[in-house]
Amino acid sequence: MNKNNLIIFIKFKICTLLKHNQYYSLLRSTLFILILLITSYAKGQNKDSEIDSLKNVIKTSANDSVKMITYNALRRATYYTDAETSKTYTKNYLELATKLKDSHHIALGRFFLGNAEVLAGNYDTALSNYIIAGNYYEKEKDSSRLCSVLNSIGAVYEKTRNDSLSLLYYKRSLKISKSISDNRRSGIASINIGNIYNELGDIDTSITFLEDAISDLSINPNHQSFLILGEVNLANAYGQNKEYKKAFNLYQEILKKVDTIKDVYNHANVLRGISDVFVHQKEYKNALPYAEKAFRIFNENNFTDDSFQLIPELIEIHEANGNYKEAVTLYSKYTKIKDSLFTETKDKNIAEAVQKYETEKKDAELKLLKLEGEKKDQQNKLYIALAFAGLLIAGLLGFFGYKNMQKNTVLAKQKKLLEATLSEKNTLLKEVHHRVKNSFQIVSSLLYLQSENTDDKEAKIAIKEAENRVRSMVLVHQKLYNKEELVGINTKEYITDLVKDIFESHQFQKNSISYQLDVESLVLDIETITPIGLILNELIINTLKHAFKEVTDSSKLFINFAKENNELVLRVKDNGKGFEGEIKNTSFGITLMKALSKKLKATLNYKSELGKGTEVILNIKKFNILS
Numbered sequence: 001m002n003k004n005n006l007i008i009f010i011k012f013k014i015c016t017l018l019k020h021n022q023y024y025s026l027l028r029s030t031l032f033i034l035i036l037l038i039t040s041y042a043k044g045q046n047k048d049s050e051i052d053s054l055k056n057v058i059k060t061s062a063n064d065s066v067k068m069i070t071y072n073a074l075r076r077a078t079y080y081t082d083a084e085t086s087k088t089y090t091k092n093y094l095e096l097a098t099k100l101k102d103s104h105h106i107a108l109g110r111f112f113l114g115n116a117e118v119l120a121g122n123y124d125t126a127l128s129n130y131i132i133a134g135n136y137y138e139k140e141k142d143s144s145r146l147c148s149v150l151n152s153i154g155a156v157y158e159k160t161r162n163d164s165l166s167l168l169y170y171k172r173s174l175k176i177s178k179s180i181s182d183n184r185r186s187g188i189a190s191i192n193i194g195n196i197y198n199e200l201g202d203i204d205t206s207i208t209f210l211e212d213a214i215s216d217l218s219i220n221p222n223h224q225s226f227l228i229l230g231e232v233n234l235a236n237a238y239g240q241n242k243e244y245k246k247a248f249n250l251y252q253e254i255l256k257k258v259d260t261i262k263d264v265y266n267h268a269n270v271l272r273g274i275s276d277v278f279v280h281q282k283e284y285k286n287a288l289p290y291a292e293k294a295f296r297i298f299n300e301n302n303f304t305d306d307s308f309q310l311i312p313e314l315i316e317i318h319e320a321n322g323n324y325k326e327a328v329t330l331y332s333k334y335t336k337i338k339d340s341l342f343t344e345t346k347d348k349n350i351a352e353a354v355q356k357y358e359t360e361k362k363d364a365e366l367k368l369l370k371l372e373g374e375k376k377d378q379q380n381k382l383y384i385a386l387a388f389a390g391l392l393i394a395g396l397l398g399f400f401g402y403k404n405m406q407k408n409t410v411l412a413k414q415k416k417l418l419e420a421t422l423s424e425k426n427t428l429l430k431e432v433h434h435r436v437k438n439s440f441q442i443v444s445s446l447l448y449l450q451s452e453n454t455d456d457k458e459a460k461i462a463i464k465e466a467e468n469r470v471r472s473m474v475l476v477h478q479k480l481y482n483k484e485e486l487v488g489i490n491t492k493e494y495i496t497d498l499v500k501d502i503f504e505s506h507q508f509q510k511n512s513i514s515y516q517l518d519v520e521s522l523v524l525d526i527e528t529i530t531p532i533g534l535i536l537n538e539l540i541i542n543t544l545k546h547a548f549k550e551v552t553d554s555s556k557l558f559i560n561f562a563k564e565n566n567e568l569v570l571r572v573k574d575n576g577k578g579f580e581g582e583i584k585n586t587s588f589g590i591t592l593m594k595a596l597s598k599k600l601k602a603t604l605n606y607k608s609e610l611g612k613g614t615e616v617i618l619n620i621k622k623f624n625i626l627s
Contacts, residue, residue, distance in 0.1 A: 051077050068096035068105060075112060087116035107136040111149060123156050124367055130156070131371070147173045147185040154192060167196055184226065187217035191230045194237070203241045210234040228257055228266055235273055244277050251277070268297035272310060279313065284320035291317055308337055369413055376405065488523040488626040495519045495561060498533055502540050511551040513544065513574075520562040523626040531596040532570065532620070535604075538589045539572040539616055547576030547614060568620040575613040 054077065057070045071093035078086040094109030114129035130153045137146040154169035170192045177186035190213035197206035210233055217227040231254050238247035251274045258267045271294035278287035291314050298307035311334040318327040380402050387394035454463060496517060503515065524532075540557070548555050560571040583590060583606055597604045601622035608614040 064096050064100055068093055068100065068102070071096065072105075072108075072112075083116065083119045087113070087120065090116050103136060107133045107145075110136075111145075111152070114152060118152070118156060118159070123160055126156055127153065128367060143176050143180045144182055144185065147177045147182060147189070150176070151185070151189055151192065154189075158192070158196065163196055163200060167193060170196070183216040183219045184223050187213045187223065187226055187230065189213075190216065191226070191233060194230075195233060198233070198237055198240070203237055207234065207237045207241060210237055224257070224261065225263075228254060228261075228263065231257075232266060232269060232273070235270070239273065239277050239280065242280070244281055247277050248274060264297060264301050265303060268294045268301075268303065268306065271297070272306075272313075275313065275317070279317065282320075284317050287317050288321060308334070311337075369409070369416075373409060376409075380405070488525055489529045490521060490523055491529065491561060492519045492521040494529060494533065495536065495559070498536065499540065499559060502537060503544075506541055506544050511553075511555075513548065513551055513555045513557055515557040515559065518558075518560045518562075522563060522568075525624040525626055528568075528600070528620075528623045531599055532568075532618075535593050535596050535618060536570065536572070538593050542589060543572065543574050543576070543614075547574040549577055563625070566621075568623050570618040570620070571615060573613065573615040578608045578610045578613050580608070580610060 051074065054070050054074050058067055058074075061067055061070070071089050075086050075089040075093055078089065090109065090112045094106065094113060097105035097109050110129040110133040114126045114133065117123070117126035117129065130149050134146060134149040134153070137143075137149060150169045150173035154166045154173065157163075157166035157169065170189050174186055174189035174193065177183075177189060190209045194206045194209035194213065197203075197209065210230055213230040214227065214234060217223045217230055231250060235247045235250040235254065238244075238250065251270050254270050255267070257263075258270065271290045275287040275291035275294065278284070278290070291310065295307060295310050295314060297303075298310065311330055315327045315330050315334070318324070318330065380398070383398050384395060384402070387398045496519065499515060499517060503512070536559070540559075543557055547557075554575070556575055558571070558573040560569075560573075562569060593604060597618065599622075600620045602618055602620040605617045605619075606614065607617070
């Protein structure tokens, strides 16, 4: 049977079946479109020809059911190529479904329109459409489609950084999909939940959900793309949790799959993940080929953002391998791209986007509150009607209860708005500290590169000291960025890390000086901790350079920091050679410490005795303890 005869035969059999079907009109419309698509395929038509054929159906058909199904086919055909046109077809589809009072297609239209609004960034409108679709599926007990809607609502809240609501909807979707053994939807929900917990820093919980997702998605081989997505996220989580062997083995398994299905993007992502595993273990030589191959694939396939984000990692790997020329070349490229991204126009666009996002988020919350308020108003009216039919006292009680509920609703609304505003401010402040830390890190890297290319010993030491001063400030902003407290630094953690860093990077003799820390745990603001860190940096470096003629096993440095009465007291004491007379005030380090002491309204005193060592005491009067 040739191609044309086959088409005629299929049409004849379908029309015969339609004569005996009680849903004649709607089924006939659906199958009419199916026949059209079969015909297009059989004639070898391309995508544009298919769309033109569907448009012709709209023009020539007088049947609203046929038009409705055709608009849905047009929506699907243009979804990935022209989002705005697809959205228009979705609205046409929804209008006809509403006209025909077809509840099933109205719900589908609302869901599809929600997806289109998410692509356009209209999250409040997307939520409204998802809620209407979800209510219908819940009433009809269509659990599978309800799970899809709940996942989509969770995704909207994830995009708007409302993690608590996002988790609420994802977990509800997971519970329902598990109850009906829908492994694809339960796997997707588990991936989403795992990613949220990862963002919140709870890696163990993230791994639990991601492993559950892999278990569900592995059941059906048709779920391969979702399975790979889950496995990539799980491997990343293993790496973050320092389970490097597990991460490496899983990455290797994923590589085989992405090669088979020619998934170029995930291939590069997996290579980058393997590189990260080696970097975390300081195996920079093993990391280099994976990072370079990932960088090449990103560039060759125009994944510009991923390529840009990989450059700092490649610079670090090249520096660790001694490839300074490659590191400098990449740094120059990174700076040019970064400068182009952070122009005045870009900053303005970012500010406008943040403002738009805040407005849309608040509007969405207000609309949801309004819907809930309207529902409660209807219930209150029913209660009032019943009360008036009975006793007058019941009516009065209902009235006062209603007024109280209104007041509580207003208070709850104000509380939510305040929480949302605070969350947004914290996010922006965290981004500021992150950018400041990155800027300082770049300066530190430049100083390091300069010191490596300087032959003069004194100049090298001077640059190294400058680098260490910058790194003490980097540490402040790094700790602010990595902690929930965005305005305070714990003195015990900061001083411990700072001293360790100085001792690892500054040793002027063959043997190492041992040190002992006694630091009280206080949370100080950034204006207090930064000058303290710089002064401590100078004192330790001076000790390492001048305190000991020859370092022995008995050479020690004692550092004490505590609150005494109404002052903060920093003591740095060594058992070195000591000195007589006054400290020379000509060095830059001494000048810097005096300037910083003045800022803290502090006094800096020296006690020294020949052969018994030196003690420096910093008494700080101006400080701010947060907790």
